[in-house]
Amino acid sequence: MENKQGILLESGTNELEIVEFGIGTNKFGINVIKVKEIINPVPVTFVPHTHKNVEGLIELRGEVLPVVNVAEALGFPPSKNPSQDKFIVSEFNQQKIIFHVHTVTQIHRLSWNQIEKPSEMFQGLESQTTGVIRLNGEMLLLLDFEKIVVDINPDSGINSKQVKKLGKRERSNKRIVVAEDSPLLRQLLHDTLTEAGFENLEFFENGKDALNYLENLIEIGGNAVSEVKLVITDVEMPQMDGHHLTKRIKEHKELAKLPIIIFSSLITEDLRHKGQLVGADAQVSKPEIAELILLIDELIL
Secondary structure, X not given: OOOOOOOOOOOOOOEEEEEEEEEOOEEEEEEHHHEEEEEOOOOOEOOOOOOOOEEEEEEEOOEEEEEEEHHHHHOOOOOOOHHHOEEEEEEEXXXXXXXXXXXXXXXXXXXXXXXXXXXXXXXXXXXXXXEEEEEOOEEEEEEOHHHHHHHHOHHHOOOOHHHHOOOOOOOEOOEEEEEXXXXXXXXXHHHHHHHOOXXXXXXXXXXXXXXXXXXXXXXXXXXXXXXXXXXXXXXXXOOOOHHHHHHHHHOOOOOOOOOEEEEEOOOOOOOHHHHHHOOOOEXXXXXXXXXHHHHHHHHOO
């Protein structure tokens, strides 16, 4: 799996591919599209006064990149077999980061509806995970890498100060539907959208629940497009991802005109075409909340 090349999936199929890796005896996963390559560990330059989860820096093809110790971030003991350790070179939120893990085993192709919401049964790990996969009688946890990074550098997350710089804004009663699986990001989006003047917000933990809500508005005799003015969706969500949600809305006779903004850590130049293929009206990389607000102003009906 060295020098992994991107595996392309048709956009909007509600499928994903997961790189399985190990920390101790526990099995975890990371979305393939976040992974640039997997390499053997190289010497790390220690940097004084950095966060305890950051081992230091390495140079990789002319770029200086931070190395995050995933075991340390999760409160696990160090590797018992350092010779098997791997560095996962990742890119999301417009930044490259290396995650030091103990083993990398295989790639699984799955549907998002196979991924369950984590619960408190995972003894504290639920705050660090975005989903649970049952494979061959075992549990594989999808780690919340965005949260691991924000814990190290809070300034890399959504910042309401960006919204305040936009100046005073009129309050709006226009309803916005938001699909976001992370409780932390749901709260941050609620606070920042409210600060921007949008108070009529409906939040959902995944695309399936958001789509059911919109379709139910139509079934009970309402007009979803007149009641809801815009949809904001993440990409990575259990049950139904944001690309599939966008595709379903844009193919729906009565919902197709509804503007959709994909707000995700996976918006890069290499991946932007996936949102375009399913008909997204705009795409914004987290954590650019000010850009998101400006696009809402532009697209909302």
